[in-house]
Amino acid sequence: MMKVLKPLIAVIVLALIPYVGITYGKLDFVFAIVIPYASAAILVLGMLFRLIDWIRRPVPFRIPTTCGQEKSLDWVKTNPLESPSNPFMAAVRVLSEVFLFRSLFRNTKAELHGGPKLVYGSYKWLWLGGLAFHWSMLVIVIRHARFFFETLPLPVELIEMGDRFLDVTVPAFYLTDALALAAITFLVLRRLSDEKMRLLSLSTDYFPLFLFGAIAAIGISMRYVTKVNVMPVKALALTLAKFGFDAPEPIGVLFYVHLFLVCVLLAYIPFSKLVHMGGIFLSPTRNLPNDSRAKLHKNPWNPDIKFRTYAEYEDEFREKMKKAGLPVEKQ
Amino acid sequence: MTTMNKFSQFLVALAAGLTVFVAAWFFMQAGHRGSAPAIAADAVAPAAASPAKAAPVDSAKCIMPTEYMRAHHMQVLDKWRKDSVRKGNRTFVNPEGAHFDKSLNTCMGCHGSNPMFCFMCHEYANVKPTCWNCHLSPMEVPQ
Numbered sequence: 084m085m086k087v088l089k090p091l092i093a094v095i096v097l098a099l100i101p102y103v104g105i106t107y108g109k110l111d112f113v114f115a116i117v118i119p120y121a122s123a124a125i126l127v128l129g130m131l132f133r134l135i136d137w138i139r140r141p142v143p144f145r146i147p148t149t150c151g152q153e154k155s156l157d158w159v160k161t162n163p164l165e166s167p168s169n170p171f172m173a174a175v176r177v178l179s180e181v182f183l184f185r186s187l188f189r190n191t192k193a194e195l196h197g198g199p200k201l202v203y204g205s206y207k208w209l210w211l212g213g214l215a216f217h218w219s220m221l222v223i224v225i226r227h228a229r230f231f232f233e234t235l236p237l238p239v240e241l242i243e244m245g246d247r248f249l250d251v252t253v254p255a256f257y258l259t260d261a262l263a264l265a266a267i268t269f270l271v272l273r274r275l276s277d278e279k280m281r282l283l284s285l286s287t288d289y290f291p292l293f294l295f296g297a298i299a300a301i302g303i304s305m306r307y308v309t310k311v312n313v314m315p316v317k318a319l320a321l322t323l324a325k326f327g328f329d330a331p332e333p334i335g336v337l338f339y340v341h342l343f344l345v346c347v348l349l350a351y352i353p354f355s356k357l358v359h360m361g362g363i364f365l366s367p368t369r370n371l372p373n374d375s376r377a378k379l380h381k382n383p384w385n386p387d388i389k390f391r392t393y394a395e396y397e398d399e400f401r402e403k404m405k406k407a408g409l410p411v412e413k414q
Numbered sequence: 415m416t417t418m419n420k421f422s423q424f425l426v427a428l429a430a431g432l433t434v435f436v437a438a439w440f441f442m443q444a445g446h447r448g449s450a451p452a453i454a455a456d457a458v459a460p461a462a463a464s465p466a467k468a469a470p471v472d473s474a475k476c477i478m479p480t481e482y483m484r485a486h487h488m489q490v491l492d493k494w495r496k497d498s499v500r501k502g503n504r505t506f507v508n509p510e511g512a513h514f515d516k517s518l519n520t521c522m523g524c525h526g527s528n529p530m531f532c533f534m535c536h537e538y539a540n541v542k543p544t545c546w547n548c549h550l551s552p553m554e555v556p557q
Contacts, residue, residue, distance in 0.1 A: 204420070205420050205421065207420075207421075207424055229539070229540035229541075230539075230540075232540070233538075234540075235540045248439075249439070250544075252492075253488050253489060253491070253492035254488055254541075310485040310486055310489070311485055312481070312484040312485050313485075313535075313539045313541070314484065314535060314538070314539065317538060317539045335485075
């Protein structure tokens with residue numbers, strides 16, 4: 084129970100910090116300018132630190148996880164995607180994992196059916212929920228570009244139009260808002276509803292979910308229900324986009340809660356499970372082509388061994404060997 | 415075999431969901447198109463009758479405080495449209511007790527004098543309202 088309550092309380096306390104700071108402390112500048120820059124710096128430097136650290140780790144041998152026959156003889160049917168033999172197919176495999184979560188599609192669940200019978204079954208809901216969550220988050224982040232650009236780039240506009248194509252409610256209802264909330268709810272309930280999942284889940288699993296949930300809920304509330312004046316929000320976003328330091332005009336406190344939680348999320352990414360957004364590309368079990376039979380892979384940290392040939396040995400000890408009556412190759 | 419069955423079940427469910435979704439969208443679009451003339455007809459009749467109903471258009475000041483209007487104007491206009499066009503209720507009473515005609519013309523009484531009034535902020539915030547799909551925007555009205 085504490086594993087769920089602790090992150091929940093943490094998110095509530097985090098949400099209260101800007102609320103108190105803005106309402107009683109008048110710390111607009113801190114929450115609008117200082118903290119966003121600080122968290123962006125932590126995100127960039129932290130990600131660089133993690134990724135450079137991972138890139139520097141030598142991976143001398145090919146260790147991809149495969150789900151298919153590797154390329155060998157002509158008459159053996161190969162599976163170029165599941166066991167890629169060249170970097171291009173390996174890249175395709177990584178990208179298909181990034182965009183479609185193919186490994187989650189193979190997700191199974193194990194259940195005990197009436198005593199000692201363990202039954203494995205297909206379980207696609209996690210794949211579907213994860214896909215819905217990640218894609219809606221991506222669309223929502225892209226949609227926020229309308230705050231950071233003076234004129235909207237066409238692709239962003241098209242995405243936004245597609246997102247609001249239902250054309251209901253004023254302000255227009257975004258599909259991804261509902262999708263994201265539904266997906267987060269599912270992902271939380273998935274962990275809570277099953278005994279095994281409750282045991283496996285840690286507070287670091289719940290914290291990002293609650294954080295995303297709070298950010299989404301507050302954002303949706305600001306759009307459809309409580310409303311804030313968008314003009315100073317846009318001015319602040321433009322200021323941040325060009326690295327300015329002008330304090331914004333007064334904005335509703337709910338906006339600062341939203342912004343602060345986003346900042347917390349950004350700063351949290353490099354030091355948590357959320358770093359998988361960069362790590363997925365550097366995972367050696369995924370990004371390496373499976374060509375150990377076709378190519379020789381030398382260990383780059385083999386020590387430089389000093390060899391001594393027999394000729395050198397004989398050169399050194401020839402006189403002594405002769406005296407002792409040992410045969411020598413060169414006189 | 416069972417996994418394949420489940421997978422095909424899933425595909426069927428997905429296809430069924432998509433079908434319902436597309437059908438709903440289609441009917442909504444059809445509904446929009448069908449009701450457009452009715453809205454126009456409704457809008458004409460009360461507009462002609464409104465002076466007789468003695469709903470004074472007090473255009474000297476705004477219906478609500480500026481701060482409220484900045485954040486909520488789109489909801490006010492949306493509600494006004496529903497009330498006046500669909501329910502025939504054309505009079506808005508603000509908290510101070512002043513009466514207003516629920517019409518875009520009430521707003522335009524003051525704000526129409528600046529042809530860029532709506533455009534400036536909406537362009538700045540990259541928000542495209544659907545008002546001007548039917549109504550004439552202040553930019554299109556000859557001053």
